Amino acid sequence: MGRMVGIKDVARHAGVSVGTVSNVINHPDMVSPQTRARVQTAIDRLGYVRSESARQLRAGLSRIMALLVLDMGNPFFVDVARGAERAAREAGLGVMVCNSAQSPSEEAEYLSLFAEQRVRGVLITPADGSGNNLASFARHGIPFVLVDRQTIDDTTCSVAVDDVAGGALAARHLVSAGHTTIAYVSGPGHLQQVRDRREGALRALAEAGLPPESLVELPTERLDVAAGRDAGSRLLGLRPSVTAVFCANDLLALGVLQSLFAAGVHVPGDLALVGYDDIEFAAAAAVPLTSVRQPAVTMGRMAAELLLEETGPDAEQHRHRNVLLQPELVVRDSSLTPR
């Protein structure tokens, strides 16, 4: 691998100064057309590519924003990444997508990597409930935006979805279809989302004059398909008093669906099913899944835009905002009212 050609080589080859070459690249209109063309041919001929690290060193910060998510296996986060990526590219930034896999220590490692890289900013769904990782990261002065998490204070921006509203949407839908006892396949109790969605469901039940006992909770260890499968088999015993199931997550719902199907329980005939997130595979299930759609792509995009505003040219007039997006119920076969 021979020595990389630098701006100096181009300058020599074109018979101009390095400053001029730099101008051709960054401020083309400051250079006369003739020299511009001459420099350009030199660039092409030599195959010159500018060194991002040198540029960065000078600029003080990089043209990369980081996105740290909880689980890249979950299509929900893939969508978030898509949205962020699009917004970032429009602004000429790249996105470095990383996966903390819910581990606070991995999260910490990535955060210090980001600090070393002097990334423009970080979009993060925290894995560390204590907030220690974020607190120590904040000391570097690199801005970050919380994704899929709310903040009370105004020290950072955040973009989240109203999970209480989402839970209410799901439960209201089931109640209005005549269900009076609903199972809630929840996830790990320490997750705010899981709690909020339950809270929403309870509210909807209360609205309809149903007691809290109408919601039967089935906790799970994790928010994945396997946990759903497990919950599904536990569900079988709750029939027939339970006639509908609300899952904290589509992955869980898919697992539940599979269990029910294997047991010969018909969805929605015997048991109505509602998921959450509306990932692509929800619509693709054998019985298309009713789900609460999270505007994941929008969330990613808005988070990126907030960060861009905070780090952009008019950063001064930036005020931290806590955006709360509204979810939307997508009704499909899995919750159709049986006749």
Place this chain on the structure above:
Amino acid sequence: MGRMVGIKDVARHAGVSVGTVSNVINHPDMVSPQTRARVQTAIDRLGYVRSESARQLRAGLSRIMALLVLDMGNPFFVDVARGAERAAREAGLGVMVCNSAQSPSEEAEYLSLFAEQRVRGVLITPADGSGNNLASFARHGIPFVLVDRQTIDDTTCSVAVDDVAGGALAARHLVSAGHTTIAYVSGPGHLQQVRDRREGALRALAEAGLPPESLVELPTERLDVAAGRDAGSRLLGLRPSVTAVFCANDLLALGVLQSLFAAGVHVPGDLALVGYDDIEFAAAAAVPLTSVRQPAVTMGRMAAELLLEETGPDAEQHRHRNVLLQPELVVRDSSLTPR
């Protein structure tokens, strides 16, 4: 955002020279324990984080390897990313995962981004059939490894899975279950994978003494669930002469499954179904999907390891290798022999 603290600030604060601070970080045993401790406290006190860009500028190349995949919405590639990430981190490198979305122009953009970043190397599943993008990228002298693609020559490393063998596995399985007319839901004809899997299937049929017409091809525009749904409805007309379906991809198979289910066609009773990739959602389908498992994580890991070898300290003795991994049939309910 105040000025970043640099190595100089640490040096001043600890009363030593910059060289010494650098040594504390990079060659701790060259520094006496006392000064080392003094410098360390200064580092902690000031919250110093070294600038990766400065380090890179000096070193000439970065500590990042790039991974450019075709579709981050496909869990197969998410697994590839996982494998690559793990191997890279073990070597102290970060991975930048990017999505060309099958678009040659996006691919080109990313490749030039990688060149600017002077990434250590690139793992890529090419989107550009012509090979032009890669050819021009190769001129930068940055090594790359082909993922999920074979190479004939020995100018690069590659890691792929034997698709002919995979196609044969699937077809042989169906034939041995007594099926004599099989539909092949293929994808875009220009994809080598799609062609190889058909080739394998044809071979298996020939082995069993069946004519090539036993394989009925249903082409699709894309390798996703929607295309599968569409193929599924086209399939309905082919019954009952066709008794089994082999899909080039699990996403297609899930779409097919959904169509069949909606039409009241029983799987595997009326129609046996086999997918390809064995993504997580294949096992999670209502009727768990028989699928040809691709060692995706292994593929990502091996690709990364080949790259590390090629760019590592003993790069001299590196010989390009073309690794061909073997797929494996995972039999589940969707192809159980009906009684």
Place this chain on the structure above:
DNA sequence: AATTATTTGTGAAACGATTCATTGAAGTGA
């Protein structure tokens, strides 16, 4: 023609780390 603007191009000083030849001090053996 003299003065003032305008347009192009120059070259040196950053940016923040690493490296390496060199110095200074302390220790060793004769």
Place this chain on the structure above:
DNA sequence: TCACTTCAATGAATCGTTTCACAAATAATT
């Protein structure tokens, strides 16, 4: 005490850009 080695620490050069004050040449105005 002198020469010699060993161990620590130094400081300047370097990496490849961008920026900016300045010079030179050209055009516009009086």
